[in-house]
Amino acid sequence: MYAVNYHRAKSVADAAKLGKGDAKYLSGGMTLIPAMKTRLAAPSDLVDLTHIKDLKGITVSGKTVTIGAGTTHYEVATDAKLAKACPAIVYLAGLIGDPAVRHRGTIGGSIANNDPAADYPAAMLALGATITTNKRSLPADKFFKGLFETALKDGEIVTSVSFTVPAKAGYAKFPNPASRYAMTGVFVTKGKDGVRAAVTGAGDDGVFRSKEIEAALSKKFEASALEGVKVPSGSLMEDMHASSDYRAALILAMAKRAVAQANA
Amino acid sequence: MSEISMTVNGRKVQGTVEDRTLLVHFLRENLGLTGTHVGCDTSQCGACLVHVDGKAMKSCTLLAVQVSGSEIMTIEGLANGADLHPVQAAFREHHGLQCGFCTPGMIMSAIDMINRHPEGLDEATVRAELEGNICRCTGYHNIVKAVLAASKEMAKSTKGKGRAKAA
Ligand SMILES: Cc1cc2nc3c(=O)[nH]c(=O)nc-3n(C[C@H](O)[C@H](O)[C@H](O)COP(=O)(O)OP(=O)(O)OC[C@H]3O[C@@H](n4cnc5c(N)ncnc54)[C@H](O)[C@@H]3O)c2cc1C
Ligand code: FES
Ligand code: FES
Numbered sequence: 001m002y003a004v005n006y007h008r009a010k011s012v013a014d015a016a017k018l019g020k021g022d023a024k025y026l027s028g029g030m031t032l033i034p035a036m037k038t039r040l041a042a043p044s045d046l047v048d049l050t051h052i053k054d055l056k057g058i059t060v061s062g063k064t065v066t067i068g069a070g071t072t073h074y075e076v077a078t079d080a081k082l083a084k085a086c087p088a089i090v091y092l093a094g095l096i097g098d099p100a101v102r103h104r105g106t107i108g109g110s111i112a113n114n115d116p117a118a119d120y121p122a123a124m125l126a127l128g129a130t131i132t133t134n135k136r137s138l139p140a141d142k143f144f145k146g147l148f149e150t151a152l153k154d155g156e157i158v159t160s161v162s163f164t165v166p167a168k169a170g171y172a173k174f175p176n177p178a179s180r181y182a183m184t185g186v187f188v189t190k191g192k193d194g195v196r197a198a199v200t201g202a203g204d205d206g207v208f209r210s211k212e213i214e215a216a217l218s219k220k221f222e223a224s225a226l227e228g229v230k231v232p233s234g235s236l237m238e239d240m241h242a243s244s245d246y247r248a249a250l251i252l253a254m255a256k257r258a259v260a261q262a263n264a
Numbered sequence: 265m266s267e268i269s270m271t272v273n274g275r276k277v278q279g280t281v282e283d284r285t286l287l288v289h290f291l292r293e294n295l296g297l298t299g300t301h302v303g304c305d306t307s308q309c310g311a312c313l314v315h316v317d318g319k320a321m322k323s324c325t326l327l328a329v330q331v332s333g334s335e336i337m338t339i340e341g342l343a344n345g346a347d348l349h350p351v352q353a354a355f356r357e358h359h360g361l362q363c364g365f366c367t368p369g370m371i372m373s374a375i376d377m378i379n380r381h382p383e384g385l386d387e388a389t390v391r392a393e394l395e396g397n398i399c400r401c402t403g404y405h406n407i408v409k410a411v412l413a414a415s416k417e418m419a420k421s422t423k424g425k426g427r428a429k430a431a
Contacts, residue, residue: 006266006283006329026330033325034307036284046283048330074319098396099376100310103319104326179308180395 001036005045009052012134012157018047019155025049027070027109030101055108055159060085066162069108077102088169088187088262089127092119095173097180108158111143114150114206116237117181119173121207125198126187129163146205166191168221170262172254174201176241183242184250186213188258190221197255202247204237213255222263223256268332272297273341281328288312290328291338299339299368303398310397313369313376314338320376322396339368342375350421351375351414360410362401373397374411378418385415 007023009015019025023045026032035041049055055070060081067076076082076093083090096102096110096119110120111131124131124140131143134157143151152158166189173185182201189196197213200206216229231251236244269278272295279294291297291314302324303311312324315337342349351374354360361367377393378385390411391404399407 001284001286003282004284006327029325029327029330030307033327034305037286037305037324046327050330098310099373099380099393100313100320100322100396101307103321 002039002042004036004043006048007045008048011052012054012159015047015049015052015157016134016155018045019157021045023047025112025157027112028072028101028105029109030097030105031109031113031115049108049157050106058082063165064162065089065165066160067107068160069158070106071108073097073102073105073107073110074099076107085165086127086169088171089123091261092123092171092173092187095119095171095175095180107161111161112150112152112158114144114146114148115181116147116203116206117176117179117183117201118207119171119182119185119200122182122185122187122198122200123171124161124163125207125209126189126196127163127166127169128189128191128193128196129161131158132160132162133158144207149206164191168262170258170260170264172257172261174250174254176201184247184254186210186251186254186258188213188217188255188262190217190262194218195221197258199251202236202251204235204244210251210255213251217255217259221259223259226252226256226259266329266332268329270332271335273336273338279328283327283329285328286324287314287326287328287331287336288323291323291336297338297340301365301368303365303369308396308398309366310369310373311366313372313397315372315376318379320373337372339371342371349375350417351378351411354410354414354417355407358406358410358413360402360407366397366399366401370394370397370399370407374414377411378415381415384419385412387412 007018024043026046026048056068058079059066073093073096129140168190171187173182176183184202185200187198195214195217197210216225231248233244233248236247238244291300301311303309307325313320314323317334351371390408
């Protein structure tokens with residue numbers, strides 16, 4: 001790791017002041033520190049967000065869920081109120097990495113990073129979540145921009161995510177047996193504005209909504225409605241783990257499981 | 265450079281470290297606590313697990329300065345003199361180790377797991393929760409046996425008083 005200067009921010013305003021130039025925000029560090037160790041990232045300064053109280057916690061008020069950016073995967077996975085309101089996201093958080101990763105990694109860090117195989121981006125997109133930063137709020141549809149790309153401007157801080165609990169939601173993940181990241185993961189929801197199905201781990205431009213799955217499930221929100229649906233493989237990832245055709249088949253298989261879970 | 269201080273195995277310690285110093289290096293090189301191991305550079309093997317404020321975390325993926333002010337527990341802090349912690353004793357009893365390289369991390373992970381599951385553990389849960397601990401020798405069977413046995417033992421010894429906290 002190259003030399004770096006560490007700062008512990010006390011508030012979001014304090015962090016924004018420090019987050020200039022080649023500085024980077026540090027949340028759980030479960031992505032950033034491994035990248036710094038292998039010199040794939042070399043920030044001049046690290047601004048630690050984990051001591052900012054305003055960024056933490058989960059509130060469920062009626063049908064509205066708000067999760068602070070600094071909330072850990074472990075906290076999401078074990079929150080009793082959230083388990084009642086939206087079990088699918090609680091289940092998803094419990095599938096991320098391993099217990100020690102979940103003790104530190106945060107939802108804000110995960111979506112700011114937008115790894116093409118991360119779990120939360122699929123949930124945010126399918127839930128039609130709103131991402132709030134220290135500058136603005138924007139819909140998930142506008143936030144995720146491709147591989148490791150988001151709409152965040154330099155120095156902008158994700159402060160929370162929020163969403164309206166849909167009537168139905170489910171997630172299914174086929175983990176890569178070595179890394180446990182999603183080789184393909186599908187999050188489906190059925191809410192006021194219809195059906196949304198978001199796919200992670202498969203798109204060669206990162207997380208995306210599958211038109212084919214959404215169209216089929218809009219007719220009938222059941223796994224049987226997906227029988228024979230063709231998912232095009234043209235813009236899917238192809239690597240040593242899986243061909244794009246295999247990923248297309250996984251999308252369908254995971255979508256069926258996710259719908260079954262949502263209906264259970 | 266930063267001045268840091270923390271409590272390690274019940275003892276207050278301080279030091280001056282480069283900000284890029286990993287917690288595992290602070291423990292091993294500054295404090296001489298070499299029981300915490302480094303087995304990978306991808307944050308996947310779990311040989312470096314310690315408890316930070318009561319939760320299992322990877323000391324290879326934390327800067328020492330990040331946890332300044334915290335309470336750290338390492339493998340060296342578990343035994344009470346010659347009396348092994350129940351999880352250590354179970355690993356010995358059930359041959360939960362061969363070369364021993366992964367063992368400190370396995371044991372810190374097991375204690376964290378047992379603390380998080382006061383309702384008790386079954387084999388499937390133990391296997392799922394050991395996701396982040398890689399062992400190249402044992403094939404895991406005896407590790408799983410040891411964790412299950414320790415979990416029962418710890419439940420017995422704390423019956424009626426609630427489960428013992430922390431390590
Ligand atoms: C062994 C292992 C297995 C994993 N498995 C999975 C998995 O199965 N699924 C999965 O989804 N993820 C997985 N992860 C990644 C994990 O979920 C990370 O915690 C997450 O991707 C990043 O969150 P963090 O809080 O650790 O962020 P950090 O590593 O601290 O930061 C990540 C990036 O986001 C920026 N950032 C952080 N917080 C903010 C903020 N509030 N506002 C703006 N920018 C910010 C940082 O500057 C950095 O660029 C795994 C990680 C490891 C080490
Ligand atoms: S050394 Fe920390 S996870 Fe491998
Ligand atoms: S006993 Fe050798 S790595 Fe586990």
